[in-house]
Amino acid sequence: MATPPRRLPEPTVARLPIYQRITQEWLRRDRDRIDSTTLGRLAGVAPATVRRDLAGLGPVGTRGAGYDTETLNARIEAALGTDETYDVIVIGAGNLGRALVNSATFSTSGANLVGVYDVNPSIVGTEVSGRVIENFAGPLAPALLAVLCVPAENAQDAADRLVDHDVHAILNFAPQVLAVPLGVAVRYVDFSIELQILNYQLSNGTGSFGGGVLHTLGITRPVTARSTIPTAS
Amino acid sequence: MATPPRRLPEPTVARLPIYQRITQEWLRRDRDRIDSTTLGRLAGVAPATVRRDLAGLGPVGTRGAGYDTETLNARIEAALGTDETYDVIVIGAGNLGRALVNSATFSTSGANLVGVYDVNPSIVGTEVSGRVIENFAGPLAPALLAVLCVPAENAQDAADRLVDHDVHAILNFAPQVLAVPLGVAVRYVDFSIELQILNYQLSNGTGSFGGGVLHTLGITRPVTARSTIPTAS
DNA sequence: GGATGTGAAGTAGTTCACAGCC
DNA sequence: GGCTGTGAACTACTTCACATCC
Numbered sequence: 369m370a371t372p373p374r375r376l377p378e379p380t381v382a383r384l385p386i387y388q389r390i391t392q393e394w395l396r397r398d399r400d401r402i403d404s405t406t407l408g409r410l411a412g413v414a415p416a417t418v419r420r421d422l423a424g425l426g427p428v429g430t431r432g433a434g435y436d437t438e439t440l441n442a443r444i445e446a447a448l449g450t451d452e453t454y455d456v457i458v459i460g461a462g463n464l465g466r467a468l469v470n471s472a473t474f475s476t477s478g479a480n481l482v483g484v485y486d487v488n489p490s491i492v493g494t495e496v497s498g499r500v501i502e503n504f505a506g507p508l509a510p511a512l513l514a515v516l517c518v519p520a521e522n523a524q525d526a527a528d529r530l531v532d533h534d535v536h537a538i539l540n541f542a543p544q545v546l547a548v549p550l551g552v553a554v555r556y557v558d559f560s561i562e563l564q565i566l567n568y569q570l571s572n573g574t575g576s577f578g579g580g581v582l583h584t585l586g587i588t589r590p591v592t593a594r595s596t597i598p599t600a601s
Numbered sequence: 602m603a604t605p606p607r608r609l610p611e612p613t614v615a616r617l618p619i620y621q622r623i624t625q626e627w628l629r630r631d632r633d634r635i636d637s638t639t640l641g642r643l644a645g646v647a648p649a650t651v652r653r654d655l656a657g658l659g660p661v662g663t664r665g666a667g668y669d670t671e672t673l674n675a676r677i678e679a680a681l682g683t684d685e686t687y688d689v690i691v692i693g694a695g696n697l698g699r700a701l702v703n704s705a706t707f708s709t710s711g712a713n714l715v716g717v718y719d720v721n722p723s724i725v726g727t728e729v730s731g732r733v734i735e736n737f738a739g740p741l742a743p744a745l746l747a748v749l750c751v752p753a754e755n756a757q758d759a760a761d762r763l764v765d766h767d768v769h770a771i772l773n774f775a776p777q778v779l780a781v782p783l784g785v786a787v788r789y790v791d792f793s794i795e796l797q798i799l800n801y802q803l804s805n806g807t808g809s810f811g812g813g814v815l816h817t818l819g820i821t822r823p824v825t826a827r828s829t830i831p832t833a834s
Numbered sequence: 835g836g837a838t839g840t841g842a843a844g845t846a847g848t849t850c851a852c853a854g855c856c
Numbered sequence: 857g858g859c860t861g862t863g864a865a866c867t868a869c870t871t872c873a874c875a876t877c878c
Contacts, residue, residue, distance in 0.1 A: 375805060377846075377847065378846095378847095379846090379847065379848090380847090381798055381801050381802075382794070382798055384797075385791075385793070385794040385797045385798070386778060386794070389776070389778070390778065403858090403859065403860090404859075404860075405859085410778060410780075411778060412778065414848075414849065415849095415859095416848075416849050416850070416851095417847085417848060417849075419859090419860060419861065419862085420847090420848075420849085420861085420862080422860090422861095423860080423861055423862075427860085427861075428860095429859080429860050429861080430855085430856065430859080430860075431854070431855040431856050431858080431859055431860040431861075432855065432856040432857075432858050432859050432860075433856065433858080433859070433860085434858090434859065434860080435860090448797050448800070448801050449800055449801055449804045450797055450800070454800050454803070456796065462700065463696045463697070463699045463700030463703060464696070464697065464700035466696045467695065467696030467697035467700055468697075468792055470696060471697075471776075471792060471793070472752075472753075473753075473776045473791075473792065473793035474792075474793065476793065477793040477794075477796060477797050478797070478800070479793070479796050479800075512803055513796070513799060513800060513803065515796070519705075520705075520706075536803055537799045537800070537802065537803045538799075539795050539796060539799055543622070543704075543706045545619060545622070545623065545643060545644060545645065553799060553802045553803065555795055555798065555799050557790055557792070557795055558618075558706075559701055559704060559706065559707075559772075559790070560618070560704070560706040560707065560709065560710040560712070561615070561618040561619070561710075562772055562788055562790055563689065563710060563712050563746070563748075563772060564617075564618045564681050564683055564710050564711070565614055565615055565618070565788065566746060566770045566771075566772055566786060566788050567681070567682055567683070567687050567711070567712075567746060567770070568614050568681050568682055569614075569770065569786045570687075570745055570746065570769055570770045570786065571682045572608060610868075610869065611868090611869095612868090612869065612870090613869090636836090636837060636838085637837075637838075638837085647870075647871065648837095648871095649870075649871050649872070649873095650869090650870060650871075652837090652838060652839065652840090653839085653840080653869090653870075653871085655838090655839095656838080656839055656840075660838085660839075661838095662837075662838050662839080663837080663838075663877090663878060664836080664837055664838040664839075664876065664877045664878050665835075665836045665837050665838075665877070665878045666836080666837070666838085666878065667836095667837060667838080668837095668838090
């Protein structure tokens with residue numbers, strides 16, 4: 369059990385996948401080290417915060433030389449638990465559900481799609497990404513994690529069904545606050561709320577001092593450079 | 602200028618749209634008052650936090666009687682700036698882009714869709730929600746806010762194009778950290794990161810004490826009740 | 835009586851600044 | 857020399873608890 373020592377702060381957990389994405393890009397480009405300043409610039413996070421975040425994974429860097437790309441990637445994976453795969457079902461195979469199922473990143477983060485469901489008879493039986501869409505009214509593949517992409521008015525009913533089916537975490541794309549029993553985690557992705565927040569920032573110059581803001585949860589630092597990840601030099 | 606007195610804290614801004622959604626549901630059901638405890642239970646937020654948030658809009662409640670539904674809704678709208686509409690363009694009309702354009706909530710929050718663009722010749726010219734998809738290489742309708750739903754590998758290029766076109770805020774659905782100049786706000790909606798966070802919470806019982814967690818940004822309170830919004834009594 | 839609005843206290847997260855190690 | 861890891865200071869947000877007003 370050389371896994372994460374203590375529980376990580378929420379904002380750290382939200383940033384780890386971003387560091388990981390950058391680290392993986394670094395790996396692809398055969399760069400074997402990265403330092404907190406660079407990582408911070410690319411992720412839109414202060415260097416000290418990067419170090420504090422990564423230090424939470426146990427000592428992972430090398431003083432004077434930054435972080436070893438390979439090790440860092442492995443450590444983040446272990447901390448997030450994405451080194452093992454986890455089963456996910458998708459409820460709702462409209463445009464959104466299909467977009468998610470098709471999305472390349474679905475599997476790269478350890479998620480293992482074990483079922484796609486819908487109630488619409490004209491959709492059930494069709495395929496998406498080579499997977500047959502099944503009837504949500506019928507039996508469900510076992511999974512602890514479900515992604516909900518149904519219309520708002522059906523979201524609560526669907527959530528109830530999922531809870532009965534022993535789902536313990538729901539990623540809800542419906543613009544609908546869900547009521548679930550204690551012990552079930554819900555996370556919301558709400559398009560129009562995100563729009564509203566951005567619009568507010570536009571009108572008020574919030575987020576740093578009017579600067580380009582990274583905002584996957586706690587991230588509020590401007591990314592100044594125009595380039596993304598430089599090619600290996 | 603009877604608009605918001607001071608700048609609101611980020612987490613408050615993220616919660617206001619949720620309060621607003623509940624308030625609007627309340628309006629629809631002809632309930633003319635709501636109190637911080639009820640609002641908090643439905644939104645998954647502590648009552649004191651609800652009051653602190655709403656107090657930031659200037660005095661809006663009535664001691665002893667809670668908040669007037671109509672007034673509250675208007676105040677939140679004014680604070681968020683959704684009482685005036687704002688123009689938005691959507692870049693990328695794949696499944697995701699189409700899902701967003703179709704989404705009922707698009708317009709309900711003040712957003713005004715003024716253009717949908719793609720580079721794929723087999724998509725350009727087709728319609729989505731009665732709107733013709735135009736060529737992203739061609740001229741763009743003016744808008745300060747853009748929604749980016751292109752593949753990760755095209756996201757930075759598209760963002761550069763948008764910045765040149767004087768877009769000041771980008772809602773990025775591509776799993777790609779964008780580099781933009783200062784003065785441009787970016788907000789990320791990243792499916793696989795959300796999944797990873799949820800999976801982490803599953804494995805670690807984070808978020809309250811393993812309880813059902815509301816998590817549109819700062820929201821970490823369990824919603825215990827099974828019912829959503831009760832029907833008018 | 836009852837619920838808001840808010841000082842004061844508490845908590846969490848970020849950033850500084852530098853000791854420690856390569 | 858350079859960059860990590862971290863105590864200490866700081867900042868931001870949340871929650872308590874109660875005075876205030878309907």
